[in-house]
């Protein structure tokens with residue numbers, strides 16, 4: 166049986182391509198946005214994130230490749246069931262906050278009573294209950310952003326595609342938003358959100374897609390991406406650590422008195438372990454080892470290396 170419209174399902178992007186004139190903005194990219202997981206979409210300015218999201222949503226034509234919903238090509242009905250926060254936003258500045266949200270919810274098929282209830286609930290959750298009667302333009306930019314988020318989330322979406330949803334939000338709003346998103350993933354909804362805030366992506370997402378120049382440079386869970394990064398260790402010894410420079414199987418990145426930062430140059434885990442054992446015994450032989458700790462790279466390092 167094929168996946169029903171309006172039921173959360175994995176979104177699959179296969180060999181998607183988009184050109185603008187001669188410029189290939191998105192170049193044969195493939196990835197999954199799995200049901201029930203938060204997927205972070207990162208990449209520098211012009212990497213192709215917005216263009217990809219627009220193609221998923223069908224607001225921009227696809228030049229090659231396809232988007233699937235579960236086990237079949239995505240349809241207009243599927244797209245209608247997705248909560249989408251576009252880069253260009255799109256609410257009305259001169260209309261009252263609650264009024265336009267209720268109107269939008271009704272456009273998406275909710276009856277007036279339910280629309281009013283979900284809007285009130287979401288305004289409360291995002292700390293905007295007292296702004297319900299204000300025109301959107303009277304709110305600060307961060308609060309306008311919260312309203313845009315509500316517009317995407319309030320319709321009990323079957324998926325969420327969010328272009329920079331966290332930009333401009335204060336830490337309390339980020340937390341409220343993250344909690345809301347987790348409630349959606351808990352009922353199986355796939356979430357794809359783009360962001361330039363790597364610390365936030367690291368904290369929130371289950372999976373990550375790194376885009377550069379219109380191509381996918383890396384994808385996986387943050388731990389998988391860290392696992393494929395070079396394995397570095399901090400070494401502390403008694404005396405000067407300069408002797409590590411001659412150790413086979415190691416790149417020495419830094420030596421500062423009794424401290425050194427080293428990178429294992431072999432790929433084979435058994436070889437790596439042998440190198441670490443040799444390093445340890447040589448350190449002990451020379452007077453003692455005070456530290457040999459793996460360095461867990463921050464996501465910003467993984468990102469830099471993937472997009473270099």
Ligand SMILES: Nc1ncnc2c1ncn2[C@@H]1O[C@H](COP(=O)(O)OP(=O)(O)OP(=O)(O)O)[C@@H](O)[C@H]1O
Pocket residue numbers: 185190208209210211212213214215216217
């Ligand atoms: N309508 C358009 N006409 C021409 N070129 C476009 C159009 N939309 C996007 N592009 C180009 O496609 C490339 C990808 O842009 P896109 O907006 O998808 O990047 P992005 O990753 O979302 O960047 P940012 O982080 O700055 O929002 C860029 O080189 C951009 O100039």
